[in-house]
Amino acid sequence: MENNGGKMAVVDRRIEALGNLRVLPDEVICEIISSLSPPDVARLSCVSSVMYIFCNEEPLWMSLCLKEGSALLEYKGSWKKTTLQRDEAIHGSEAPHRKPLHFDGFYSLFLYKRLYRCHTSLGGFSNDNGNVERKANISVEDFRNNYDGKKPVMLAGLADMWPARKKWTLDQLMLDYGDTTFRMSQRSPRKIKMRFKDYVSYMTLQHDEDPLYIFDDKFGEVAPTLLKDYTVPHLFQEDFFDVLNADQRPPFRWLIIGPERSGASWHVDPALTSAWNTLLCGRKRWALYPPGRVPLGVTVHVNEEDGDVNIETPSSLQWWLEFYPLLPSEDKPIECTQLPGETIYVPSGWWHCVLNLEPTVAVTQNFVNTTNFEYVCLDMAPGHRHKGVCRAGFLALGDGKLEDADEFTSWARSCSSARDGPRKEEEIRTNHACHEGASSNAANCCDAGNHELPYDINFLSKFLDEERDHYNSMWSSSNCIGQREMREWLWRLWIGRPGLRDLIWKGACLSINAGKWLECVGQVCRYHNLPSPKDDEKLPVGTGSNPVYLIEENVIKIYVEGGLESSLYCLGTELEFYNLLQQVKSPLEEHVPDVLASGFISFDNGSYTVVPWDGKGVPDVVADYNPMNKNCEGHGSSFGLWSKNLFNYKNALCPAEITNSSGSKSIWPYIVTKRCKGKIFAELRDSLSWENALDLASFLGEQLRNLYILPLPQLDNLNIANFRKELDVAPSTNLMETDSLDSGDAAVWEIFLQSLNIRKKDIVSHLRKWGDPIPGNLIEKVVEYLPDDMTKLLSVFKGETCSWIHSDIMDDNIYLEPQSTIFFHDQADTLSGNGIMKNGEAQMWKPSHILDFSDLSIGDPILDVIPIHLDIFRGDTRLLKQLLSRSKLPLLKKEPRNNTTEEVMKFQRASYRAMCYCILHEENVLGAIFGLWDELRSGNSWEEVEEKVWGILNV
Structure with missing residues (x-):
């Protein structure tokens, strides 16, 4: 304060308190601070009064806590307190707790807006102008003719007979599932979970602008009795994904529980699936746009390399408070308020945004049916342009060309915008420059973003990239299933639903180019x-x-x-x-x-x-x-x-x-x-008896042994010098130390390990791209775990002869023939394992053939153990032990302990080599590991994962 003629004037603190940083907008300063660690933020808060204000803002500490937080979260009344107490528990240091300081002379519109959103009450926020139809007692025929794949509809009566209508209240759920752990909405690269009783406490205490909400696709696994409380409505029974096994099927059902102000920001459902959402208690406000109408304030990023789609959007509450008022009436979305007991249907490709007006409990499922099947297949196809068009319409056409649609060309040319980013992304957005700070009638400056997209499969398929093919193109990480699962899905539909083969064939031509092959x-x-x-x-x-x-x-x-x-x-x-x-x-x-x-x-x-x-x-x-x-x-x-x-x-x-x-x-x-008799193992996995499984492990061990003793092709004129000359690489220092410079085997081992070094360079970004279920804390430790130079493993291979490696023995590359049928008379309990029994019969199978040697290579035999153990044995160490006993693999290098350094001893652990190969594998082997051993997702070290998965190799 300054005395100005007897009056106290407030002095602007910003200039002196921020120094040279005063030129930065407040949102930029907040973004920079959010990238720091909690201890650094605490230190920064001591720099000046304004920095103290920035560094004590609750939204900042929320982001810090979720970014750094542990898997199981317990809210302590504020995000700063939650973060500090968590750090105290982890590091054992107790931070001093002081009363907050207050300063005048500083005003920030950015911080004020965030504070306003944190404390906004939505009691009178509902709006229902009737442009979403409401129907009761609708027939399947009426739904398919008038709504399925066409437009949203609010349906009454579908949940009237559900036990969930009475049981799914916060109080009752608290009694029944208070200690059950549920997954939170994806606000963090790490999976955040909370016990339900802790979450209910958080709902009561929090004042967040975008609160956490339960959004759990695994609720049926952690609380299976919840699945008995509801049934899929008769209108949505058809679901093509139900032919996949549980571990292959993409996430499709979610339990959704959230407080006032929480909700799902603008998005299009994954893979262009359709969805139904039933509300059990509370009220939800919905906003929807048809396919191709990108909402104001939303940016669609499409990666040109793999078609990965990311959407940048404000929170639901922020959009309704700051962007919605700018829209003229003709550009406003379709809106409705959902009441308890109602079910909303959202068609394929529709943009939608949801805001909880009060504490709500809901269940939702995504599905693929006859109407949207081709759109889902189209979205799985390689390339990026068709994915952008399906979501952003003509804004996605950066070149302004619309083949066979001349009436839209002028709109696309004048209004489409696309520019290359660091990931060769096309940015598709509404024109913010037209709207920011402008009057509401400025929203019509870009009609391409407002024009309705012809959401027709024949039209949309014109934007497929003819140069890209399913088998030789990058697969988008945003696709809901992988390439293997996609092929498996189509094949199972083809065999299991012959009456729909015309439709399935059309989808297969779109997604995997089946017609060409x-x-x-x-x-x-x-x-x-x-x-x-x-x-x-x-x-x-x-x-x-x-x-x-x-x-x-x-x-x-x-x-x-x-x-x-x-x-x-x-x-x-x-x-x-x-x-x-x-x-x-x-x-x-x-x-x-x-x-x-x-x-x-x-x-x-x-x-x-x-x-x-x-x-x-x-x-x-x-x-x-x-x-x-x-x-x-x-x-x-x-x-x-x-x-x-x-x-x-x-x-x-x-x-x-x-x-x-x-x-x-x-x-x-x-x-x-020649076609083998019998069936592939993938078809028989769940029907084999334990004896048959052991026979398979023995068979694979014996055939691996036969493979590894095969002589390698003659190397007539090849020598080490020519080898390196062709590769243009210098001899490895570690190879020199082995005194094996003239050894052909040593040169092969060097090439093998140098290849791993190349993969190691970008391993962190590689694993981050794969993402879940690989734990983020382990990704951060991966470089520390791997050798700084993979050729240090050469000491392990000294004197060892390299061998053929199949490298792809998986469940679809093994054939079994029917051996015999055993008849039982009231003796079902005598059948060990899980062999098929029908009318007192058990079919026995004998392994006969190994298929597909196109991935043959040379190297460490442990590489063959990896797909067998993870894909065929599903981590069963008893079967792996049986295989190892028959293959007689030389996994361990026996040397006296007193002549071996600790590092070399680590390299000699077969389990360590196997774990390194898994981390550096071209395929997502780690995804399989953390899928099979769910408890490892909360592991603290790679050594822990190594021992659990591969410890048996050291025996």
């Missing part, structure tokens, strides 16, 4: 005088990375993954391997399918050509198209194991852009093998 297979069949594919053989089978077809007694695989050059090495190595089996008369030959034909199919200027190839030499069909492998002679087969090893290493150093076409020409290798 069927044409290729048909050409191969005609060339080799094989039967043409029948109607039920039109779709690729299995979950592998290349299209595979079962046509009568034959199997045809087209090599697609990785592009032409990579496919050539896969086929060349596989043919080289089969020839070797015959030459040495390996017992493994009896358990590998017979090769009937192999070659290339090319597409050039509208016509197909099939050319046979036996794996020897450089095929003429590709010599002129893309000269490659010039220095392969003397490495065995031109496209065999050694050349493939060099190619993979070079590609790891400098990844080549995946391509399989040049102008109008495309070439794909293929192989035809």
Whole structure:
């Protein structure tokens, strides 16, 4: 304060208190502070009075707590107190608790708005202008004809008979599930959970602008009795995702509980699924826009590389308070207020935003039915433009081109905007410049954002990227299921719902380009005088990375993954391997399918050509198209194991852009093998008896042993110097220390480990991209856990001979034949395990064949143990122990303890090597680990994960 003529004037503190930082807007200062750790924020608060104000704001401490917080959260009345008490519990230091200080002379509109939102009451905030229809006692026919896939509708009476109508109140849920832990809304990169009684306490005490709310897709697992309290309404019974197993199916149902001011900000439901949402208590305000109408204040980010979609949006409350008033009446969303007992239906692709006007309890499910199936398949297809158009309409067309839709071209050209970001993202947003600080009638300055998108599958499919294919393109991390699960889903629908095959075929053509691959297979069949594919053989089978077809007694695989050059090495190595089996008369030959034909199919200027190839030499069909492998002679087969090893290493150093076409020409290798009798393990997993499972483990161990004792192809003129010359790498210091500079095996081990070094460089960002269920705290510790140089493991391999590695023995690459049928008479309890029993019969199965050797490599045998243990054995150590006893793998390096450093001893642990390989694996192996061992998600160290998953390897 200053005395000005007897009056006390308030002095603006900002200039002196912030110094040079005063030029920054308050929101920027807050964003910078939120990136600091809690101790640093506490220190910064001592710098000046204004910094004290910034550093003591509750929304700041909320973000700090959720960012740094533990998995189980207990709210202590304020976010600052919650954070400090948590840190005290973790670090054992007690921070002094002082009364808050108060300062005058500082005003911030940004902080005031946040404070206002934190204390806004929504008692009179409902609005229902009647533009969402309300229906009661609606029939399935009426729903499908008038609403399904067309427009939202509020439905009454669907939950009248649910036990949840009476039982799902906060008081009753508190009594029944007070100690049950539920997942919170995704406000943090870490999964935040709270005990229900702690959450109810938080609801009562909090004053947050965007409160946490329970949004739990696993509530049926943690509280299974809740599933008995409701049933899926008869209008939504059809759900195509129900053919998947529980571990394959994407999240589809959520328990939603939240206080006043909480809610879901603007979004389109994942994979363009539809949804129903039933409210059991409280009131919700809904706002909706049709597909393509991006709400004011929302930005859609679409990654050009993998099609990943991210939406940047204000909170629900902020949008209604700050953006909604700017809209003229004609641009306002469709709105309604949902009351207890009502169910709202949200069609595929519709934007929606929800705000809880009071404490609410609800349940919601997403589903795929006949109406939206093709849209879901379209959204799974590789590429980015069609995903942007489905969500942002013509704003997504940065080039302003609308083929076959001339009437919209002018809007797209004048109003679309797209620019490259650091991730090659297209930013699709409403024009903020038109609205910020402007009058409400300025909202019409960009009609492209307001024009209704023709939400028609034939129109939307025009924006697919014809150059990208499901099998050789990056898969978007925002897709609700992975590529393997996508192929499995389509195949199960194809077999299980034959009456819908026309629709399923259309979806498969959109998502995996099934029509193109069927044409290729048909050409191969005609060339080799094989039967043409029948109607039920039109779709690729299995979950592998290349299209595979079962046509009568034959199997045809087209090599697609990785592009032409990579496919050539896969086929060349596989043919080289089969020839070797015959030459040495390996017992493994009896358990590998017979090769009937192999070659290339090319597409050039509208016509197909099939050319046979036996794996020897450089095929003429590709010599002129893309000269490659010039220095392969003397490495065995031109496209065999050694050349493939060099190619993979070079590609790891400098990844080549995946391509399989040049102008109008495309070439794909293929192989035809004899079809095995019986069934693949994936189909039998849940029906095998324990004895059969043990037999399978023994079989795999024996065949791995047969694989590892096979001789490697001859290295005629190859030596260490040439090896390094081709790779353009200097000898490793660690290799020199092994005194094995002239050893071919040492050179191979070096290449193998140098490849791991390359993957290690970006491992943190790689794991963060995979995200859940990999714990964030372990991602931060991963560099510390891995060796600083993977070639330090060479001491483990000193004197060891490298061997063939299959590297892809998974549940769809093993065949079993029916062995016998055992009859039981009232003796069901005598059957051990979980063998199938029907009318007193148990079917027994015998493992017969291992499939798919296209991923053959050389290296550490532990690599083969990883997919077997995680995918086939599902982490059962008894089965792994049986496999290890039969394979006789030399996993441990025995050396006297007194001659070995602690670091080398760590490297010699087979479990440590296995864990390193899992972390650095090209596939999301860690996702499988933390999916199988849920308790490891709260683990504190990689050593803990290593011991749990791989400790048996050290025995």
